[in-house]
């Protein structure tokens with residue numbers, strides 16, 4: 001005990017730390033340095049003081065239109081600094097692009113900066129994506145931001161039915177993944193005009209004769225459950241490209257599954273008074289349900305479709321995101337993890 005150079009001496013401790021960081025003995029036990037820098041809510045709020053930012057009245061008016069439950073101080077503390085960080089990434093990526101073009105003797109051409117937003121059904125992906133779109137548009141390097149959801153790349157219901165997948169919406173096989181990949185690749189390549197199909201939650205199907213057209217924006221945000229999924233094995237046994245190979249940045253919106261289930265059920269109950277009640281709604285029969293019937297129906301859809309998909313195909317992609325936003329029970333962001341390696 002206490003012998004210099006013994007098992008518990010400072011030297012030995014240092015050696016064991018080195019072994020850990022060298023991936024020595026501890027590698028065998030599964031130790032791996034985390035690629036993320038982890039900040040709790042207070043750390044992130046402190047960052048904001050170092051980069052003073054305020055929303056103008058005009059910003060507040062636009063953002064309020066995104067949803068009545070949005071909290072402005074949450075937006076100022078969490079999403080506004082995030083949009084600033086992203087605008088720096090856009091500038092940095094543009095710089096790298098110019099250096100590469102100069103090196104190759106090419107004419108530098110700006111291509112859109114592509115951001116993926118992933119996470120469970122009902123976790124708040126589209127709200128996050130819309131907040132980022134509005135906030136990014138404030139910064140000089142990113143005035144033109146376009147937003148596309150991968151819902152448009154679901155196969156039409158007739159095709160899903162033919163494939164026996166009508167009750168698997170959201171699972172990887174329910175999307176036309178080739179079309180989605182081609183769309184993102186073309187936008188990233190700087191094509192003047194790229195078209196994507198449109199899905200309607202009201203008719204529960206792809207809308208014929210409707211499309212979104214993306215015109216070389218400064219930033220494209222691609223939002224969907226599946227945007228961080230690994231490439232699929234091709235028939236010739238090789239792996240192709242994944243959508244995320246074209247991303248410059250990605251955000252995974254995360255929360256405890258019990259909170260997400262509750263948000264899903266609450267939104268379902270609310271939809272009875274709005275979307276489900278419309279004559280053109282595919283789910284008209286839900287509008288007349290009592291609270292209890294609606295709650296049971298939502299729980300069944302959650303348990304049989306959305307939760308199994310979250311566990312098998314969505315949560316498994318979280319470690320590939322550049323940034324993970326973790327939300328508490330009221331949608332408040334409690335933790336931010338940013339890739340540093």
Ligand SMILES: Nc1ncnc2c1ncn2[C@@H]1O[C@H](COP(=O)(O)OP(=O)(O)OP(=O)(O)O)[C@@H](O)[C@H]1O
Pocket residue numbers: 067069070071119120121122123124125126127128263267330331
């Ligand atoms: N930051 C937030 N603050 C308060 N409420 C929020 C926030 N983000 C989302 N919500 C609420 O949570 C619910 C789900 O949000 P949203 O529609 O953005 O989820 P989503 O992940 O895009 O869902 P889906 O995959 O089903 O389209 C909505 O009722 C929305 O109003």
Ligand SMILES: CC(C)(CO)[C@@H](O)C(=O)NCCC(=O)O
Pocket residue numbers: 121151166167168169170171225301305306
């Ligand atoms: C369209 C998706 C997959 C994603 O937004 C989702 O909203 C959905 O419909 N999930 C399947 C549940 C159902 O079929 O009602």
